[in-house]
Amino acid sequence: MSLAQQRLRARYGASGGALPEAACSQLIEQLLDHRSVRAYLPDPVGDDMLTAIIAAAQSAASSSNLQAWSVVAVRDPATRAALAECAGGQTHVRDAPLQLVWLADLARLARIAEITGRPAGALDYAEMFLVGVIDAALAAQNAAAAAESLGLGTVYIGGMRDQPEKVAELLALPQGVVAVFGMCVGHPDPARPAAVKPRLPQSVVLHHEKYSLAAQEPGIEAYNAAMAHFYDAQRMNVHGTWAVHSAKRIAGPQTLSGRDRLVEALRERGFKLR
Structure with a gap:
């Protein structure tokens, strides 16, 4: 094989x-x-690697070439520890030698408009916020792939949205800039290897010509069985199937880890979201 x-x-x-050889x-x-790596060696990620990772990130597509994203590289242990607390006490945020905090950044565009003496009213609309988020996500995925090609491990940290104001304070973010997610980067600890997590069958996510919910159900049932095996093999304390676990995650605002007030926080950060 x-x-x-x-x-x-x-x-x-x-x-x-199977994948044909040509594919x-x-x-x-x-x-x-x-795979998502949550256990790292203390070895630092050097500047040469960081430069290569960011070059890969900047090679991602960008809406209208606005490049409405930025990233803060955090190596300071005290700041990493504070970010870990912002993200719900995730120890790998504290322990990974490098934390990349990916930002939707409209402040740079606002400044460019000011310098050139032009209006910037479009920045007040939800579309421009989405441009920043999408640009940051595309750049980050390029960065993750680049890091893994260098033998590093990564894991995304959505918990940076739990306390966006505190993260902004720690990183000195101006108005019009918000942390979308973090990313731990480091050398994986071979004593605690990460596993490849199964994904939904393509029959669930790939639609031909038209979307169908009903066609997804057999694949979801098969995936419930696959994830039950994964939970057991990884000794994960997950009660119920993947479907039950996912339904619990969307049950109500109390399941959003504080992110139920995200619109309010974004407006406080200068995003009017019209």
Whole structure:
């Protein structure tokens, strides 16, 4: 079995099908092997690696080339510890030698408009906030792939949205800039290896010509079984199926870890969201 097929099976299970040789590449093999790393060695991530990672990030697509994102590289242990508390006490945020905090950044565009003596009323609209978020996400995914190609591990930290005002204070973010998510980066600890997590079958997420909810149900049932096996193999204390776990996560505002007030926080950060 080829390396690509092994990784495809890890991602989808035995029913995941096969990739024709013509559809395989080193990049696809690497992407199929992605896993969220939450245990790191203390070894630092050097400036050369950081420069390469950010160059990859800046090579991502950007809406109208506005490049409405920025990133703060945090190495200081005290700041990482404070960010960890902002993110619900996640120890890997504290322990990873590098935390990249990805930002939707409209402040730079506002400043450019000011310098050039032009209006900037469009920045008040939800569309421009979405441009910043999408640009940051595209850049970050390029960065994650680049980091993994260098032998590093990563994990995204959505908990940076739990307390956006506190994160802004820690990182001295101006109005019109907000942390969208963080990303731990470091050398994975071989004593605590991360596993490849199964994903929904393509029959659930890939639609041909028209969208169908009903067509997804058999794939979701199969995925419930695959994730039950994963939970057991990883000794994860998850009660119920993936579907039950996901339903619990969206049950109400109390399940959003403080992010139920995100619109209010964004407006306080200067995003009017018209």
